[in-house]
Amino acid sequence: MADITKQGFDRRRLLIGTGATGLSLIAMPSILRAQTRELVIGGAASHKPWVETHVAPMFEKKYNARITFEGTRSLVNLEKMQKNKDKPYLSVVQMDDPVMILAVREGLLEPITAAKCPNVAKLKPGTMHMDGMWANYLQPWQGIAYNTNVLKEPPASWADAFDPKFKGRIIGKPMAEAYKDIDAAFAKLKTLKANLLTAYSQMPQAFSLLEQGEAHMIVGALSSFGMQRRLDGAPINMTAPKEGIFPVPSGIALVKGSPNIDLAYAYVNELLGAEVQARIAPPTFALPTNVDVPVPPGMPTNATVHPIDWAFVAENRNSWVQRWDREMAI
Amino acid sequence: MSGARLDRMIWLALPAVAYLAVVYALPLLWLLGRSVTGPDGFTIAQFTAFFADPFSWRVMGNTLRIAFWVTLLSLVIGYPVAIAMARARGLMQVMLLVAMILPLSIGVVVKAFAWQIVLRRDGVISQGLVAIGIWAEPQRLLFTEAGLIVGATNVFLPFMILPIYSVVKLIDPRLTEAGATLGASPFYRFRKILLPLALPGIVSGSAFVFSMAVSMFVIPSLLIGDRFQTLATLTGRSYLLMRNEALGSTTAVILLVIAVSIVVLSTWLSKRVGRSL
Numbered sequence: 001m002a003d004i005t006k007q008g009f010d011r012r013r014l015l016i017g018t019g020a021t022g023l024s025l026i027a028m029p030s031i032l033r034a035q036t037r038e039l040v041i042g043g044a045a046s047h048k049p050w051v052e053t054h055v056a057p058m059f060e061k062k063y064n065a066r067i068t069f070e071g072t073r074s075l076v077n078l079e080k081m082q083k084n085k086d087k088p089y090l091s092v093v094q095m096d097d098p099v100m101i102l103a104v105r106e107g108l109l110e111p112i113t114a115a116k117c118p119n120v121a122k123l124k125p126g127t128m129h130m131d132g133m134w135a136n137y138l139q140p141w142q143g144i145a146y147n148t149n150v151l152k153e154p155p156a157s158w159a160d161a162f163d164p165k166f167k168g169r170i171i172g173k174p175m176a177e178a179y180k181d182i183d184a185a186f187a188k189l190k191t192l193k194a195n196l197l198t199a200y201s202q203m204p205q206a207f208s209l210l211e212q213g214e215a216h217m218i219v220g221a222l223s224s225f226g227m228q229r230r231l232d233g234a235p236i237n238m239t240a241p242k243e244g245i246f247p248v249p250s251g252i253a254l255v256k257g258s259p260n261i262d263l264a265y266a267y268v269n270e271l272l273g274a275e276v277q278a279r280i281a282p283p284t285f286a287l288p289t290n291v292d293v294p295v296p297p298g299m300p301t302n303a304t305v306h307p308i309d310w311a312f313v314a315e316n317r318n319s320w321v322q323r324w325d326r327e328m329a330i
Numbered sequence: 331m332s333g334a335r336l337d338r339m340i341w342l343a344l345p346a347v348a349y350l351a352v353v354y355a356l357p358l359l360w361l362l363g364r365s366v367t368g369p370d371g372f373t374i375a376q377f378t379a380f381f382a383d384p385f386s387w388r389v390m391g392n393t394l395r396i397a398f399w400v401t402l403l404s405l406v407i408g409y410p411v412a413i414a415m416a417r418a419r420g421l422m423q424v425m426l427l428v429a430m431i432l433p434l435s436i437g438v439v440v441k442a443f444a445w446q447i448v449l450r451r452d453g454v455i456s457q458g459l460v461a462i463g464i465w466a467e468p469q470r471l472l473f474t475e476a477g478l479i480v481g482a483t484n485v486f487l488p489f490m491i492l493p494i495y496s497v498v499k500l501i502d503p504r505l506t507e508a509g510a511t512l513g514a515s516p517f518y519r520f521r522k523i524l525l526p527l528a529l530p531g532i533v534s535g536s537a538f539v540f541s542m543a544v545s546m547f548v549i550p551s552l553l554i555g556d557r558f559q560t561l562a563t564l565t566g567r568s569y570l571l572m573r574n575e576a577l578g579s580t581t582a583v584i585l586l587v588i589a590v591s592i593v594v595l596s597t598w599l600s601k602r603v604g605r606s607l
Contacts, residue, residue: 168470198473198555205446205552214450214472318572325567326385330473330557 037065039263042080043094045071054279059270065263074099081108081255088255091264097249097310098317100134109133110254116265119272119290126307127289134253137271138286139305142246145221145238147210154239161219162192169216170195171206180312182320186327193328210236222248227285227298244304250286358586365579376580390584393560396478396550397543403483404490404539405532412494412531413524417503430488438485442552445481446472449553455480478554485549486542490535497531498524529603537596541589561585 039059043051048071056067070077074095081090081103095103103109111132114120120128120135127136144155155161161170172192197215200206203225209215211234218226226238252271258264270276277288282296287305295301368375380386415426433441448454449471459465471477501524509519547562556563561581568578 196557197470199557201551201556205443208443209446212447212450213452214470318574321567321572325556325559325564328557329388329559330475330554 037260037263038068039065039091039260039267040068040070040089041092041094041267042070042072042077042090044074047071047094050280050283054283055270055276058276059267063263063266065260067267078103078108082106088258090255091258091260092252092267093255094137094250094252095134097129097134097136097251097308098314100129100251100253101311101314103253104130104133108256110256110258110261112254112268117269117272119269119274122274122290122292123272124289124291126305129251129310134251135268135272136247136250136289137252138250138277138281138284139289140222140224140248140250140284140286141240141300141303141305142220142222142248143226143238143240143300143303145207145210145218145226145236147213147216147235148237149235150213150216154237155217156239156242158219158241158243160241161195161217164194166195166216168195168197169214171197171209171215171218172199172220180309182316182323186323190327196328199324199328207234207236220246223285223299224248240300240303244306245300246308247287247305249310361579361582361586364575365583368576376576377584380577380580380584389559389561389564389581392558393544393562393585394588396475396482396560397540399479400482400486400543401490401536401540403479404487405536407483408487408490408535409494409528409532412491412498412528415491415495416499416501430491434488438548439552441485442481442549445477445484445553449477449481472553473555473557475554475558478550478558481553482543482546482549485546486539489538489542493534493538494528494531497534498528501527526603530600533596533600533603537592540592544588544592545585561588 041051048069051067051069056069060066070080070090077090077093077095078099081088081093084090085106085108093103100109112120112128112135113132120132123135127139129135144158144161146155160166161172170192197209198206200218203222206215206218206221207225207229210218211229221238223238226236230236230238252268254261254264254268272290274288274290274292277290277293280286281288281293281299285296285299287295287299365376366372366374411426411430415423415430418426450456451468451470451472453471455471456465456468460468471480505523505527506519509523514522545562546560547566550558550560550563551566556567559567561584565578565581565585568574568581
């Protein structure tokens, strides 16, 4: 006992030691929390693979944070924001542009500013919306998908779909290039009726008909789906008509009153930045929105991208659907 | 069985009644309520607007026409099958029953995709009709009313065959034999003996198929697309695409009235047929 006391294990030291250990144990969780803060992101289920592969590891290392990605549908994310408006748990949302409009109307979003997200300055024109309420971090695009067994040369123009030789061979997407002049657009669309096999709402069905040769073209085909099918060996290809292509909704926004707002700004800034966009554009077959990122190989390099006024679309969509049902019926 | 015992037995239905009240009756009441509610309270404006629109009549016409043809085709194909099944014995009967019930285990979406292949320009039907000289060149049945009728009949056929089979197998085969010994021709025996006795099964089968065909959603969506609207697809479109609950609940209620009328009418017909036999 005397030896032990000599070596310093007296009662006082023991008490101090125990107290210090206890204090450090109590303090540990907060230290841990401070070290790895969590950022919850609501996005589409289809985003999960590239977020977890190309974004999360880099972000978590750089910012010493942990990303939890909730992959679902845009409208479900909207509902999550509505239900938790008083105490949001989502920090960032990646949603379709038309749903962003609904979120803006309900005051659920925090503007993205160049002061907090410097990469905003590097964005292409037309990729920030409604005074910075959301931005496009990528531009998947709509062009023409065609069956390469049937068409040896890619269609050069949207007008090719109207050629009488394609009677019953065209799958369309209810979309009009001159969408602000609706009467003219519908008058033109009606001339497509003879060629129209169907208007698609399910992409797998439309592409299956194209691959089987029943359809020869899908006018208004999504690049991320079409290019992937081509990579998988399907006898199809995508082309950007000379008049230009249309961007597909792909927005990112900050949730108003979100937890860890500084991390949320950082995440948005990274997605608008060159490093992340250069990584995610090729596997998603999309065009980058950051001017410093080159267009990935196989993507249209000089195509005009016609921006879509989603607020105008949202305002008029129902009347267009009703008009489509009446005027484009079989 | 005494009345008191019968009363106690009724409690056995309680779980089913409770279940249906929660998952069926309540949502249905909400739906009915929504169809007669406007910004200023009770209104039938949605119904008057719906019936004033010529497009609505076209949609109702589409719905009833397709359901009628699907029911008729199911009856024409299903009735002989039901007779064959009822008259078959042993292994043959088992095989026929399995052949009819097994396709029920395959989802409608899978079937609809299979029909998509069959109904193509280079599909089996088109190639067959060209081969026997009915068509000069291959034609597409996919995304046409004919294609929808053929595909939907395939999906609903078992629901026509089973009720007819369950009635026909109870018909004593000696009745037609007796008719034959008395000199009745096969057609006369069919018309005067077999058909009237099988009528309750035909009425039930037709009611089943018509109710399902009138409200089908997935099959028309995949086989004819959104350029051909029925009450069911318009209901789905109103809720899912246009987010117009007022229109969706109105079309749903009209569809419900049609389906309920069919059930009530068929029950009345069955009873009437039963009494006249």
